[in-house]
Amino acid sequence: MKNNFSIKNRLLIQLFTITSILVVTFFFTIKSFIGNTVISTQDGLLSASLGSIIKKIRVEQDEIYVDLPYDTFSILGSMKDDKVYYRFDLNNEFLTGYEDLPTQNSYGEIREPYFDTIKYRGEDVRLANVRKIFVVKNKELELLISLGQTQNFQKIINNDVTKNMILIFSLFSVIIIFLVLITTNSTIRPLNNLAKQVGSRGPKDLRVVKYQTPLELKPLVNSLNGLIQRFKGNLLESETFLAEAAHHIRTPLATVKAECELALRKSKTDKNRDHLINIIRSVEQTNRSSSQLLEQALVKFKSEKINLKNTSMKKFIERVTINYKPTADLRDIKINLIDNLNKDINLNIDNTLFEIAIRNLLDNAIKYSTTENEIDVVLEINDDNYLIKIINTSSNKLNFDFKKIMKRFTRGNKNEKVIGTGLGLSIVSEATNSLKGNLKVSKLKGNKFCAILYLPLF
Incomplete structure (x- = not known):
């Protein structure tokens, strides 16, 4: 069974998973922190209100007088239409307030009230509960105070915070995903570059x-x-x-x-x-x-x-053609070197490979040319290539498949009388490819054939 997997996809999945876990964890952590902060703020407000209420309680003529500070209740009730509930009990007997407001099992001191959240009249109410001891006629009287406020304002804050956090974390997630993609591509890039370098080779x-x-x-x-x-x-x-x-x-x-x-x-x-x-x-x-x-x-x-040397192309080709002059003279063939350039061109090439290519092209041209004829070696520049054209006239009407004759031991038809192996052009093609050049063979008018060797100038 084939196990086709992508390192990039695996890395993306792992990074996306870790990022998602971190984002969700941060989201709920921050939401919980903000919620606790809002509750602490409400508790502080209730505690301050209880302090204000207790300050208004006094004992006169052996009686306990409670003056409710309605300004305090107004402040608590003005927060997004929150409702305020309170209850006073003296020695476990209802004194004033909302009688149906449940009494609490625990009561704190004025400095540290006991806080609790209860369900009252269909709403969540945050209660602050304190106990205050008064001495009247040498008797201790226990005053229990419960002050509560609904949590509408808190819910509104939580909803607003949640909406803003969703927006912020969504934007944050997009940025993280973008950074994850960049990181993944950056991590995989050396492997891709290595693959491209190896894949681009011949x-x-x-x-x-x-x-x-x-x-x-x-x-x-x-x-x-x-x-x-x-x-x-x-x-x-x-x-x-x-x-x-x-x-x-x-x-x-x-x-x-x-x-x-x-x-x-x-x-x-x-x-x-x-x-x-x-x-x-x-x-x-x-x-x-x-x-x-x-x-x-x-x-x-x-x-x-490859051993590259800076070589004068005209002088090098001229030397090779002179070396082939005796062979051409045996068949009364003249080799013409035609330089269509105004200046000598120097290229960095491997002289051995280049000489093998030129020698085989000249050998083929001499071998397939008619006697008492001419071979033209033309030097030109076309675009970014240095061109060596070798043009000869064949003794027969030869037919070539120009793709097949580049293969080893392949020759054209009607040339049985000419000694050959079918290796010449394949050797030239391989040598040219090693020089990062190209070889093209084409038929001109009549029985003329043209072999063009392209070499890059840069």
Whole structure:
């Protein structure tokens, strides 16, 4: 069973869960704190009112006189239409106030009243209860006072606070979610950048990953580099074996060719001469294949170890074309170097890879051109690319699938008489890709073909 999961989604879920728990906890904590603060404020107001009432109580002529301070009751009742209830009991006998107001089990002192919340007449009432002792005719009289106020004002404050808190915490949650998304993306970004760097590499780029990553990603990078090194080791062994095999093949082939040429000079019958010519052609083709296999291995090796040098393009190409002049002269072919630029251009390239590409293009052009003809090597600049065009006229009306001929051991039709391996253009393509360039082959009017090598200027 596949276990497809996203680190980003897991991190988001965990952060959202923690954030939600914290927001809900803060919400109810602050709401409870504000509610307790409002109750404490109401208790303080009731306590102050009781103090005002007790100050109005006096004993005269062995009688207790109670003057109710109605201004105090007015203040308590003016708070959002809150109602005020009170009850006075003297020695457990109702004295004045609301008789149906329940008596309390506990009463405090004037400095510390006993507070309680009861249900009275369908409303929540906050009661402050005190006990006051008076001495009349040498007798202690206990005066019990209960002063209550409804909690409409408190409910209004709680509702307003709750609405404001919901608005504030909603905005706070949005900000937190935004910060969580930023944090998550910032946390995942090094992993995504590493994936982009590795993913942007070509199929033959086996360089060690040197991307700076957080410490947590170091084991992954080290494992990835270890895997790359193992791949490179296997590839190097294969390429080394191929190069050594090609080298060991060329030596006996040269001997076979020399013996066949000697036998051809001594041969007297046409039948034997034809056989020897076919053998020589096969040896030449095999020798050519081994040489190009060596070049293929060299291209792969150099692709892993690019050695960039600032190179004068015109002088470099001119030197390669001069080296091919003897080969072209054998078929009376003239190589023209046409510079359409007003100045010499220097590029940072790997000279070995670039020379392999130009040599194979010139070799193909000479090989497929008609005798007593010309090959044009044109130097141009187009947009941000340096162009090397090699134009030649073919001896036959060749038909190419321009995509297929870039593959190894693939050749066009009607060219059986031309010795070739089908490796030339694939070698050029790989070398060009290693130089971050591009190769295009197209057919012009008549039997002319044009191979264009694009190299980036920057």
